Amino acid sequence: MRKPCCDKKDTTKGAWSKQEDQRLIDYIKTHGEGCWRSLPKAAGLHRCGKSCRLRWINYLRPDLKRGNFGQDEEDLIIKLHALLGNRWSLIAGRLPGRTDNEVKNYWNSHIRKKLINMGIDPNNHRVNQSFAAPLNRCASAATMSSGSMTGACDNKSLKPSADNDPLSDSASGLEDEISASLDLNLDLTIAIPASSLTDVIDKKRQDTKSIFSREVEGDANPTLILFR
DNA sequence: AATTAGCCCAACCGCATTCGA
DNA sequence: TTCGAATGCGGTTGGGCTAAT
Numbered sequence: 242m243r244k245p246c247c248d249k250k251d252t253t254k255g256a257w258s259k260q261e262d263q264r265l266i267d268y269i270k271t272h273g274e275g276c277w278r279s280l281p282k283a284a285g286l287h288r289c290g291k292s293c294r295l296r297w298i299n300y301l302r303p304d305l306k307r308g309n310f311g312q313d314e315e316d317l318i319i320k321l322h323a324l325l326g327n328r329w330s331l332i333a334g335r336l337p338g339r340t341d342n343e344v345k346n347y348w349n350s351h352i353r354k355k356l357i358n359m360g361i362d363p364n365n366h367r368v369n370q371s372f373a374a375p376l377n378r379c380a381s382a383a384t385m386s387s388g389s390m391t392g393a394c395d396n397k398s399l400k401p402s403a404d405n406d407p408l409s410d411s412a413s414g415l416e417d418e419i420s421a422s423l424d425l426n427l428d429l430t431i432a433i434p435a436s437s438l439t440d441v442i443d444k445k446r447q448d449t450k451s452i453f454s455r456e457v458e459g460d461a462n463p464t465l466i467l468f469r
Numbered sequence: 470a471a472t473t474a475g476c477c478c479a480a481c482c483g484c485a486t487t488c489g490a
Numbered sequence: 491t492t493c494g495a496a497t498g499c500g501g502t503t504g505g506g507c508t509a510a511t
Contacts, residue, residue, distance in 0.1 A: 475508090475510095476507085476508085477506090485498080485500100487498085488497090489496100
């Protein structure tokens with residue numbers, strides 16, 4: 242039996258009040274992020290640590306970009322989703338100021354429907370056969386982005402997500418995905434938040450098994466070896 | 470004006486992964 | 491190497507808001 246993440250009877254649930262927000266902001270400003278388990282008690286909040294973390298990451302972080310998604314952001318989400326599937330945190334990592342929750346919600350409420358209306362299966366980014374017409378479907382797929390989605394009509398780049406998980410697939414499948422990403426002309430580098438960059442650099446120095454293939458010092462965009 | 474339906478988003482839940490003793 | 495604790499992640503839900511009837 243798994244232990245609950247916190248003592249539920251002592252925790253508040255539901256929407257956060259302004260006072261709670263302010264307490265959390267003040268605490269993190271003073272002590273920094275981390276130690277989420279002990280944070281609520283230390284900050285005088287009757288919330289579980291996970292809840293505090295979520296509130297901070299999704300709502301209170303000062304670097305968050307609020308408001309509607311731009312067309313460029315939407316295009317990028319579609320491309321990244323075609324490649325990565327529902328890995329919202331990875332996708333959000335490529336969108337400065339956006340959170341995984343925000344991207345996930347936007348996908349489910351806007352982009353999904355948009356793709357469906359275009360006759361594209363949002364799960365695998367394939368043209369739905371029942372909608373398929375003899376016209377050039379590549380055009381419709383390409384127009385959903387700003388036009389850089391080259392190869393969008395190439396079956397390689399439109400494999401079903403259920404069996405095209407690029408990060409867990411076999412090596413041969415991975416090669417396909419890598420070539421697909423090249424077709425998509427994606428620069429799949431990981432953007433590291435400036436605040437944590439120095440920590441990352443220190444850690445990477447110590448970790449010779451780093452998944453990053455090149456020295457990251459002075460480079461905010463280390464390339465994931467998987468996609469090089 | 471009241472009710473209903475649909476949409477959107479913040480927050481919760483449980484599982485997976487990572488970390489450290 | 492193992493195991494428990496802490497953290498991260500993605501799926502799901504609930505409630506507020508708005509448009510339609």
